[in-house]
Amino acid sequence: MTEQNPAGAAKVAVLGAGSWGTTFAKVLADGGADVALWARRPELASEISSSGRNSHYLPGINLPRSIRAHSDLERVLSDADQVYVSVPSQALRGNLDKVRGHLRPDAVVVSLMKGVERDTGLRMSEVLGQVLGLEASRIAVASGPNLALEVAKEWPTAAVVASTSAETAQLVAKTASNSYFRSFYNTDVVGTEFGGVLKNLIAVAIGIVDGVGYGENTKASILTRGLAEMTAFAVAFGAKATTLSGLAGLGDLIATSESPLSRNNMAGRLLGQGYAFDEVVASMEQTAEGLASVRPVLELARERGVDMPIVTQVAQVLDGTLEPKDIAPHFTTDSDLPLGE
Template sequence: MRTAVLGAGSWGTTFAKVIGDAGHPVTLWARRPEVAAEITTSRTNRAYLGDIALPKTVDATADIAEALAGASVVVLAVPAQTLRENLSEWKAHLAADVVLVSLMKGIEVTTGERMTEVVSEAAGVPAERIAVVSGPNLALEIAQGQPTATVVASVDPHTAETVAELCANTYFRPYTNTDVVGVELGGAIKNVIALAVGIADGQGLGDNSKASIITRGLAETTRLALAMGASIHTLSGLAGLGDLVATCASPLSRNRSFGALLGQGLTVAEAEARSNRTVEGVKSSGAVLALGAAHGVELPITQAVVGVLTGRVGVDELAELLLARKRKAEGPQR
């Protein structure tokens, strides 16, 4: 089985390493020729993973046709908002029976669609041959070989198992799931919640405040996911709670770090210049809020984050805004 990973950022490069460390040959496509050359000659991608060595089972190219030639599994690791355009260019090179795997955690802004929905439409591939990988997967820790669990979801259990077998190695443990909706929404919405946690952290608020945001963030994620047909078990598992905790707690999280910059007083433009990397929560937050409106689900944390990002709410108003909501019982009452 030959695999191609499209996108040589931190997660794409790391996932190629995961597959390579599982003993499978994998070709990593990089948009910039100099990155592909570094990976091929030095076995590193220093811009994203420092001096971490890539296995000999990983090669790289900047030629998309070369990367996709003969690939039976293609892993997509590009920014969520560029996916449709990229796939429209790449689809001519895809094998007729290709399995496509999404590593992206976002919602398409223009359509409100999940990434696997975009993949199916743009590539013309049925849902049965599409999978998504999601969970508490901070790229640098995985690249270092730290033990990590993840979820591989597909509506077809065989497809999920095929991808899980491809990436299972001594430090990376995949579990399979057929709840694609829950897995994708958990991965996308946690980025928005992590922005809120980062803002609180940047303001110097303590663990009580951040724990409150995380807990209520899980509640609003679950409400929307259930309204869209997900299983509650997914949201309490690796792709829900697990991913939420990792993203909200770790300084390696781009979304949390971006939120912290906003909390310290930087504008969105200044924070983007400082980050210099794609922050999916910033791009997807408005689309997540629109999904909530479409399904009649209140998303107070998401609404507050969108307010901050659009300049309608100051970061110093965020905590007060969340606490000002009408009091009510937390759960079912006897």
């Protein structure tokens, strides 16, 4: 377990100065932590440190002036008690190669990412443990209904932190809490992490039917069946079903599926309007993690014998083998709920 610095505040590093990494740095600083933020581009680090702004990713948001941003990774990691990682999931492994050797031997590492590694099918916490050689008790994941801009505006919200170590989860949850952001904690890493991954895929499906022009009945049907699909998948990998009905599952699913701020919902809407996959990717300034996670999630589902009709039809739309207007995954499988529900 990590110690706090002599001033009494946790000394933390946040890796990644995109919208969510910068927002979480704000959350931590507003909670009293001593925050150093790593930005890949020196000019972005300079803007954050000098003006308290990240105009590209969080326009109009004033950041705490206490946040120190640098493009020197070693400098950011120096003496950090807790390290929060927020980089695109498919780029995580490459970025971690630069982190090894600069971590404190007792530092806790927290994943803020919601994806599955394409080539291995590993969750982000598993990639962290594998590449950095960390015990599970030193790793935590944070998830929940947390659209970056809303959090940056200090609109009240909540999240959940999970670790196999309840002590680690509680420490991180305490650090990542303030007057507008409350973190709860549990020990169900699998459920918390897969909830964050799977809701992105359902949000893409909701976006597709929205883009086609279908109404609330269609979206509510997919939302409801999507939650059942998410739960069946996560439970097959050892998660608790109750986790998927909480902040990391249902809560995140609602926020991501319904908000125009959601990149995954936006990607789905563009697909529903007839844009090809490559055109959607090219048009988006930030990564829609759901698009990259579709294939590895389906491969994992096949390995465990889990039927995922919604994700399957999203994959078919992405491949161009299914017209967006024909998406109706809630019609392709029998209900596993009691008659009438």
